[in-house]
Amino acid sequence: METIKLTGAVGGFPEFLPAQQRAADEIISIIKTQYESYGYTPLETATVEKIETLLAKGIAAKEVYGLRRLNAEDGEGDKELALRFDLTVPLARYVVQNQNELVFPFRRYQIQPVFRGERPQKGRYRQFHQADIDILGQETLPLSADAEVIACATQTLAAILPKGEEFILRINNRKLLQGLVAWAGSADIPAAIKTIDNAEKVGWPKTIEGLIQTAIAAPKAEDLAALLQASNLENLTKLGLSGEAEEGLTELQTVLSLAKTLLPPALHGNLKADLTIARGLDYYTGTVVETVVASAKELGSVCSGGRYENLTASLGKKAIPGVGLSIGLSRLLAWLLTQEPWASMPATPATVLVTCQDENLMAYYAKVAQTLRQAGIKTELHPGGQALGTQIKNGVKRGLTFAIMANDDDAKANRVQLKNLATATQSEQALETLPTALL
Amino acid sequence: METIKLTGAVGGFPEFLPAQQRAADEIISIIKTQYESYGYTPLETATVEKIETLLAKGIAAKEVYGLRRLNAEDGEGDKELALRFDLTVPLARYVVQNQNELVFPFRRYQIQPVFRGERPQKGRYRQFHQADIDILGQETLPLSADAEVIACATQTLAAILPKGEEFILRINNRKLLQGLVAWAGSADIPAAIKTIDNAEKVGWPKTIEGLIQTAIAAPKAEDLAALLQASNLENLTKLGLSGEAEEGLTELQTVLSLAKTLLPPALHGNLKADLTIARGLDYYTGTVVETVVASAKELGSVCSGGRYENLTASLGKKAIPGVGLSIGLSRLLAWLLTQEPWASMPATPATVLVTCQDENLMAYYAKVAQTLRQAGIKTELHPGGQALGTQIKNGVKRGLTFAIMANDDDAKANRVQLKNLATATQSEQALETLPTALL
Numbered sequence: 105m106e107t108i109k110l111t112g113a114v115g116g117f118p119e120f121l122p123a124q125q126r127a128a129d130e131i132i133s134i135i136k137t138q139y140e141s142y143g144y145t146p147l148e149t150a151t152v153e154k155i156e157t158l159l160a161k162g163i164a165a166k167e168v169y170g171l172r173r174l175n176a177e178d179g180e181g182d183k184e185l186a187l188r189f190d191l192t193v194p195l196a197r198y199v200v201q202n203q204n205e206l207v208f209p210f211r212r213y214q215i216q217p218v219f220r221g222e223r224p225q226k227g228r229y230r231q232f233h234q235a236d237i238d239i240l241g242q243e244t245l246p247l248s249a250d251a252e253v254i255a256c257a258t259q260t261l262a263a264i265l266p267k268g269e270e271f272i273l274r275i276n277n278r279k280l281l282q283g284l285v286a287w288a289g290s291a292d293i294p295a296a297i298k299t300i301d302n303a304e305k306v307g308w309p310k311t312i313e314g315l316i317q318t319a320i321a322a323p324k325a326e327d328l329a330a331l332l333q334a335s336n337l338e339n340l341t342k343l344g345l346s347g348e349a350e351e352g353l354t355e356l357q358t359v360l361s362l363a364k365t366l367l368p369p370a371l372h373g374n375l376k377a378d379l380t381i382a383r384g385l386d387y388y389t390g391t392v393v394e395t396v397v398a399s400a401k402e403l404g405s406v407c408s409g410g411r412y413e414n415l416t417a418s419l420g421k422k423a424i425p426g427v428g429l430s431i432g433l434s435r436l437l438a439w440l441l442t443q444e445p446w447a448s449m450p451a452t453p454a455t456v457l458v459t460c461q462d463e464n465l466m467a468y469y470a471k472v473a474q475t476l477r478q479a480g481i482k483t484e485l486h487p488g489g490q491a492l493g494t495q496i497k498n499g500v501k502r503g504l505t506f507a508i509m510a511n512d513d514d515a516k517a518n519r520v521q522l523k524n525l526a527t528a529t530q531s532e533q534a535l536e537t538l539p540t541a542l543l
Numbered sequence: 544m545e546t547i548k549l550t551g552a553v554g555g556f557p558e559f560l561p562a563q564q565r566a567a568d569e570i571i572s573i574i575k576t577q578y579e580s581y582g583y584t585p586l587e588t589a590t591v592e593k594i595e596t597l598l599a600k601g602i603a604a605k606e607v608y609g610l611r612r613l614n615a616e617d618g619e620g621d622k623e624l625a626l627r628f629d630l631t632v633p634l635a636r637y638v639v640q641n642q643n644e645l646v647f648p649f650r651r652y653q654i655q656p657v658f659r660g661e662r663p664q665k666g667r668y669r670q671f672h673q674a675d676i677d678i679l680g681q682e683t684l685p686l687s688a689d690a691e692v693i694a695c696a697t698q699t700l701a702a703i704l705p706k707g708e709e710f711i712l713r714i715n716n717r718k719l720l721q722g723l724v725a726w727a728g729s730a731d732i733p734a735a736i737k738t739i740d741n742a743e744k745v746g747w748p749k750t751i752e753g754l755i756q757t758a759i760a761a762p763k764a765e766d767l768a769a770l771l772q773a774s775n776l777e778n779l780t781k782l783g784l785s786g787e788a789e790e791g792l793t794e795l796q797t798v799l800s801l802a803k804t805l806l807p808p809a810l811h812g813n814l815k816a817d818l819t820i821a822r823g824l825d826y827y828t829g830t831v832v833e834t835v836v837a838s839a840k841e842l843g844s845v846c847s848g849g850r851y852e853n854l855t856a857s858l859g860k861k862a863i864p865g866v867g868l869s870i871g872l873s874r875l876l877a878w879l880l881t882q883e884p885w886a887s888m889p890a891t892p893a894t895v896l897v898t899c900q901d902e903n904l905m906a907y908y909a910k911v912a913q914t915l916r917q918a919g920i921k922t923e924l925h926p927g928g929q930a931l932g933t934q935i936k937n938g939v940k941r942g943l944t945f946a947i948m949a950n951d952d953d954a955k956a957n958r959v960q961l962k963n964l965a966t967a968t969q970s971e972q973a974l975e976t977l978p979t980a981l982l
Contacts, residue, residue: 113596113636114624117589121644122651125585141916143893143923146564150556150670151590151626151656155613157552167614173660174594174607174625182660185553186613187590197552205560207890207937209926212561217590221612221621231589239926246927248905365909366924368917451646454582466687470804477580478807484582485805487648487678488685498646 116230127446138260139213149194160418187219238428255366270398274378277356283349291319301382450503460488468515479539555669566885577699578652588633599857626658677867690801709837713817722788730758740821889942899927907954918978
């Protein structure tokens with residue numbers, strides 16, 4: 105898997121070159137359009153949270169960056185502040201803070217950087233962007249919300265991934281997984297789920313050993329492993345499950361079916377039940393999702409999340425159940441920007457370069473540029489001080505489509521020489537009709 | 544002057560409610576379109592810089608926020624990092640770092656938050672957004688670049704301010720100002736310029752006193768004050784200035800004239816020579832600009848900047864001259880969002896709400912929502928769990944245009960009831976023709 109080479113002021117804080125930034129911006133713009141087509145509204149929270157807010161969600165594991173005012177007297181100065189490490193804790197705090205202004209169910213998307221003070225290493229960032237959607241209810245939130253975030257994320261990924269790229273949203277349900285582990289006879293359900301969560305890393309023989317260590321009988325552990333790997337919901341129905349497992353199975357079937365109804369048929373194949381997905385020991389309580397892109401498996405899950413019973417529990421308010429998915433944008437972009445069309449993005453938004461071969465004619469060049477911009481054509485005006493050949497060579501390098509030249513005679517005649525930089529063909533154009541020639 | 548009430552996790556770190564965030568996003572999108580029409584390319588730098596990079600530009604005055612890893616062993620952990628306090632220092636560092644990849648002249652825009660650890664107070668933020676454009680040369684950059692950033696900023700402000708709002712870009716030249724102060728006989732030119740910079744705050748009688756203290760003779764100080772206030776370039780020409788003052792005058796006249804050529808005639812009146820503008824003792828060396836909005840004078844200058852001889856001097860590389868302007872976005876938005884059309888922004892991007900009056904029909908509602916989205920109509924699907932009346936009332940509250948209802952009979956007949964929430968009229972529509980009815 106190819107990834108782009110990234111620079112930056114500091115290791116782990118990546119930055120793009122101009123063409124890459126333009127591609128990233130366009131990808132983000134497509135994500136926004138998809139999120140908004142489902143009615144998700146944009147939210148940006150402050151970069152900073154109070155440490156006590158972050159603490160409530162387990163600061164120790166997250167390598168939080170605290171702040172300090174460099175000019176402060178000793179002991180003084182904003183030491184209660186820290187940088188957000190995800191977009192979920194700020195959402196919880198925002199919702200509690202603004203609950204009288206917000207209308208529930210509340211849908212928001214948030215595309216912002218988060219910060220973690222980890223040791224920099226390949227593919228691990230200390231600043232990285234996430235693109236989250238969440239839908240929140242008050243007290244209750246029907247299961248249709250789970251189907252909605254899955255459908256929305258599926259359409260979003262289809263819109264930004266290269267045409268024909270295979271990607272699968274692997275969908276499971278924590279109640280079902282817990283129920284199955286209990287059905288198999290495990291005496292330590294969290295340990296068994298943690299073991300299953302690691303199966304992809306360590307392989308199934310080791311996973312079966314791990315399951316046996318949670319007091320599942322060996323043959324039952326084999327059965328369970330086979331069931332999980334097959335992920336055939338029809339077979340599960342035949343098992344005659346009950347209680348939590350049955351509830352989870354019904355939920356999973358409902359979510360899958362409804363998500364497909366929300367999607368055009370061409371995307372139905374991108375959703376798969378996958379009983380091996382657990383999403384660690386996180387706070388998910390029902391639906392859980394991970395997403396694999398076939399050509400970029402090394403990225404891990406590029407879109408993950410699930411259902412949680414109460415977003416704001418740690419903030420001590422009434423229950424706000426929700427379901428959300430998060431696209432790991434920075435990681436995904438590092439690969440996506442090596443793929444077409446993104447890899448060939450021009451380094452400038454302009455399509456036309458008005459060259460400056462004679463600084464005495466700058467007023468004429470300015471008039472040409474103004475005429476083009478007025479017609480809605482993005483236009484660079486060269487400020488002068490460079491040889492014409494260099495101006496054009498640099499224009500080609502940055503992916504401009506047209507160069508416009510004019511000498512004294514052209515200026516007097518209100519005309520220009522128009523060069524198509526792709527075909528190297530050149531023609532004379534009256535300034536009056538130039539915008540039409542370019543549109 | 545009215546401003547919006549802002550909340551946020553922490554004082555000085557403002558956040559928007561959904562409708563405000565949507566308005567802010569739309570304003571930013573208009574700014575980007577204008578910046579890009581001049582060929583400025585987007586840049587985002589990392590939130591973090593090395594303290595030594597920031598130090599080079601005078602950290603003490605800027606109340607920089609340093610970082611610390613909360614989990615770090617004592618004395619260890621990323622203490623060399625700090626949050627950026629403007630967008631100019633990161634630009635300088637980025638340009639030096641990537642100079643072999645960038646093509647000069649290099650135009651970039653950057654719309655990102657910056658951070659200053661100041662005591663929070665009304666109208667003073669600790670996190671605020673700037674929207675900067677800069678154009679950078681290598682070794683040289685002709686004066687046409689100054690005219691370009693001024694024209695670009697003028698069109699941008701005209702596009703985001705309320706229709707008919709009066710705003711003036713007040714343009715001066717530091718060489719002219721220095722030359723005039725020298726012509727008047729000042730023995731301390733920096734002190735005299737600092738005095739003039741304060742004139743708006745303290746009034747002209749006090750300013751004249753201040754000028755006299757820099758060893759300008761009293762009658763000459765009166766003459767100088769009158770010249771500056773009149774800001775009539777024709778009168779200056781008659782003075783027979785020489786040296787630096789004359790050079791500055793010619794520059795100012797050229798910049799004004801060229802900027803007007805770059806603008807549609809309706810915006811020529813938004814540019815004014817104003818000899819009282821100094822931009823403090825900052826690093827500007829030629830053109831300087833401040834901008835006043837007539838209905839919101841209390842905001843101070845909403846768009847400021849100028850020409851600098853060497854962006855990267857403190858980083859010890861070859862000269863990178865440039866000229867740039869910065870829109871103080873957060874401050875401007877606090878007022879702009881109280882103005883139409885921004886004050887009436889709906890709190891959701893969707894125009895249509897598909898209601899859920901019967902959760903058993905959710906698959907049908909999902910099909911309706913999918914049909915609308917497929918036709919490019921932004922659609923909210925209510926997840927259920929709320930009375931139909933509440934669903935519609937909340938839809939009206941958030942500014943949705945249409946509500947769609949369907950009962951069992953409707954679902955069987957593949958039709959819906961369509962309610963226009965503005966006119967409260969209702970009609971029955973076949974699902975097949977529904978998108979056409981809404982477009």
